[in-house]
Amino acid sequence: MLPVLLVSVDNTVLAFALPEISAALQPTATQQLWIVDIYPLVLAGLLVPMGSLGDRIGRRRLLLVGATGFAAISAAAACAPSAEWLVAARGALGIFGAMLMPSTMSLLRNIFLDAGQRxxxxxIWAxxxxAGAALGPVVGGFLLEHAWWGAAFLLAVPVLIPLLVLAPIFVPESKDPSPGRIDVVSIALSMLAMAPIVFAVKEFAHDGFGPVVAVAAAIGVAATVTFVRRQLGRPDPMLDxxxxxxxxxxxxxxxxxxxxMSLVGFLFFVSQHLQLVIGQSPMQAGLSLVPGLAVMVVAGMSVVAVVxxxxxxxxxxxxxLASASGYALVFLFASPTAVTPIIVAFAVLGAGIGAAETLSNDLIVSSVPATKAGAASAVSETAYEIGxxxxxxxxxxxxxxxxxTHLELPAGLDAGxxxxARQTxxxxxxxxxxxxxxxADALLAAAGEAFDSGVTITSLVGVVLMVVSxxxxxxxxxxxxNDGPHGEAEMV
Incomplete structure (x- = not known):
C-alpha cells in the first residue's frame, strides 16, 4: 500500500508546490507545462509494457526496482537547480512510477486467491x-508553510525506504511461469499509442484544436491500430x-x-471554488474535502460485505447513480459562499465512486488468468490515467x-x-x-459569478457522464x- 499512498499524495502535492517552483526556478510557460505534463505522458506510455514486464521478471522485483528508482529520482528532483533538470527528473519519475502501480494490484491478485479476501x-488498495488524495493538500500546505518546494518531492524517500526493507520479507514473488519473448516493437508502439493521445488531449484543452493536436492524435491512433494488429498476430502478445x-x-x-474522469473533474472545479470563490487557504480547502474522501474509503470497504x-x-x-446525484446536488444547491453543500455533494459522489471503483478493479483482475494479472492491472491503471x-x-x-463567456468585467481595465482576467x-x-x-471587489464578484455559471454546466456534464457509466x-x-462455493467468480 505504501507506493499507492505515495503516488496519490504526490499528484496533489505538486499542484500546491507549482507557485514556489515557478518563483525559484523561473521556468518559461512551456517549461512549466512540461514540469506538470511530462510525468503523466511517460507514465501512460509505459504502464502496459511495465505490467507485462512484471509478469515476466516478477512483480515484486519490478516493484522494488521501481521504488528504488522513484526514491532516488525524487531526491534529485528536490535539489533541481534549473527547470530543465526538474523536467528531466519528472520524466524519469514517470518511468519508475509505471513500475509501481501495476505491480501492486497484480501482486494482490496472486497473493489473495480467495475472492472475498482479494x-x-x-x-484497501483503492x-x-x-487517503492519499485527502492527505496531499494537508501535507502539501504544511510543507510549503514550513519548508522549501523540494520537500514535496522528498516525501517519497521516507515512504519508500520501509517498502524496500519490508517487501522482500513479507511479499511473496509471483510471475508468469511461461512468459513470451520481450517484444521491443510492441513496447515502442505502446508508448507511441498512449503518450501522443494524452498529449493531444492536454493541448486541446489548453490551446484548442490546431495542427499540433491533429498530428499528435493521428500518431496515437495510427500507433494504436498497429499495436492491436501486432498483438493479434503474435502467439505470445505483450497484451492480449x-x-x-x-x-x-x-x-x-x-x-x-x-x-x-468524473472525480478529477469535480476536484478540479471544487478546489478552485473553495480557495478562489469562498476564500479558503489550500490547507482549509484540503480539510474541507476530507469528509468526502473518508466516505469514499468507507463505501469501498463496505461493498466487500454487500456483494x-x-x-x-x-x-x-x-x-x-449515487455519484450522478452528487453532481446534481452541486447544480441544485451549491451557493458561492456556502461550504456545506460542497462537502455534502462530494460525500455523495465519493460514496458512489468508492463502491464502484472497488468492484470494477476487482472485476478487471479477476476476469483474467492470474498469470496475466500484471498486464490487466496495467490496463486498469491506464484507464485511471486517461480518465x-x-x-x-x-x-x-x-x-x-x-x-x-459569462465574465462581465468592470470598466476601466487596460488590455493586458x-x-x-479572462483567462482563468x-x-x-x-x-x-x-x-x-x-x-477589485467588482472584478472578484464578477469572476466568482462567471466561474459558478461554469460549475453549473460542468455539473450537468458530470451527471450525464455518471449516468452513461x-x-x-x-x-x-x-x-x-457473485462468488461461487470455491471462492472464484462465476459467469453465466
Whole structure:
C-alpha cells in the first residue's frame, strides 16, 4: 500500500508546490507545462509494457526496482537547480512510477486467491488512493508553510525506504511461469499509442484544436491500430487485446475511466471554488474535502460485505447513480459562499465512486488468468490515467469556456489586465491585487459569478457522464455473478 499512498499524495502535492517552483526556478510557460505534463505522458506510455514486464521478471522485483528508482529520482528532483533538470527528473519519475502501480494490484491478485479476501485487499488498495488524495493538500500546505518546494518531492524517500526493507520479507514473488519473448516493437508502439493521445488531449484543452493536436492524435491512433494488429498476430502478445472482447473486462475498464474522469473533474472545479470563490487557504480547502474522501474509503470497504448478497453489477450501477446525484446536488444547491453543500455533494459522489471503483478493479483482475494479472492491472491503471487527463481537459475546458463567456468585467481595465482576467479565475484574482479596492471587489464578484455559471454546466456534464457509466456497467457487468462455493467468480 505504501507506493499507492505515495503516488496519490504526490499528484496533489505538486499542484500546491507549482507557485514556489515557478518563483525559484523561473521556468518559461512551456517549461512549466512540461514540469506538470511530462510525468503523466511517460507514465501512460509505459504502464502496459511495465505490467507485462512484471509478469515476466516478477512483480515484486519490478516493484522494488521501481521504488528504488522513484526514491532516488525524487531526491534529485528536490535539489533541481534549473527547470530543465526538474523536467528531466519528472520524466524519469514517470518511468519508475509505471513500475509501481501495476505491480501492486497484480501482486494482490496472486497473493489473495480467495475472492472475498482479494476483494477486501483491493478495497484497501483503492482506499489508499482516497487517503492519499485527502492527505496531499494537508501535507502539501504544511510543507510549503514550513519548508522549501523540494520537500514535496522528498516525501517519497521516507515512504519508500520501509517498502524496500519490508517487501522482500513479507511479499511473496509471483510471475508468469511461461512468459513470451520481450517484444521491443510492441513496447515502442505502446508508448507511441498512449503518450501522443494524452498529449493531444492536454493541448486541446489548453490551446484548442490546431495542427499540433491533429498530428499528435493521428500518431496515437495510427500507433494504436498497429499495436492491436501486432498483438493479434503474435502467439505470445505483450497484451492480449482479446481481453477487451470479454464484456466484464471491457465494461469494468470503461467504468474506471469514466469514474476517474468524473472525480478529477469535480476536484478540479471544487478546489478552485473553495480557495478562489469562498476564500479558503489550500490547507482549509484540503480539510474541507476530507469528509468526502473518508466516505469514499468507507463505501469501498463496505461493498466487500454487500456483494455477498447483492450482484456486483447492481452495486456498481447504484454507486455510479449515487455519484450522478452528487453532481446534481452541486447544480441544485451549491451557493458561492456556502461550504456545506460542497462537502455534502462530494460525500455523495465519493460514496458512489468508492463502491464502484472497488468492484470494477476487482472485476478487471479477476476476469483474467492470474498469470496475466500484471498486464490487466496495467490496463486498469491506464484507464485511471486517461480518465484523470480527460477529467481536467474536458470538464476543465467546459468550465473555462463558460467562465470566459459569462465574465462581465468592470470598466476601466487596460488590455493586458482584461486578457489576464479572462483567462482563468486565478488570473482575475491576480489582476484584482493590482486594482483599487472598489474595482477589485467588482472584478472578484464578477469572476466568482462567471466561474459558478461554469460549475453549473460542468455539473450537468458530470451527471450525464455518471449516468452513461451506469448504463455501460448495467449492460456489460450483469453477466458477472457473485462468488461461487470455491471462492472464484462465476459467469453465466
Amino acid at each position: 476483494r477486501l485487499a483491493i478495497a 482506499s489508499c488512493f482516497a 487485446v482479446r481481453l477487451f472482447t470479454v464484456p466484464t473486462f471491457s465494461g469494468a475498464v470503461a467504468v474506471n475511466l469514466l469514474s476517474v 455477498r448478497w447483492v450482484q456486483p453489477s447492481a452495486v456498481v450501477v447504484a454507486g455510479l 484523470a487527463v480527460l477529467g481536467t481537459a474536458v470538464l476543465g475546458s467546459i468550465l473555462t469556456a463558460s467562465y470566459r 489586465r482584461t486578457e489576464a 479565475l486565478g488570473g482575475a484574482h491576480a489582476v484584482a491585487e493590482t486594482l483599487p479596492t472598489g474595482s 451506469a448504463v455501460v456497467a448495467w449492460r456489460t457487468l450483469s453477466e458477472h455473478r
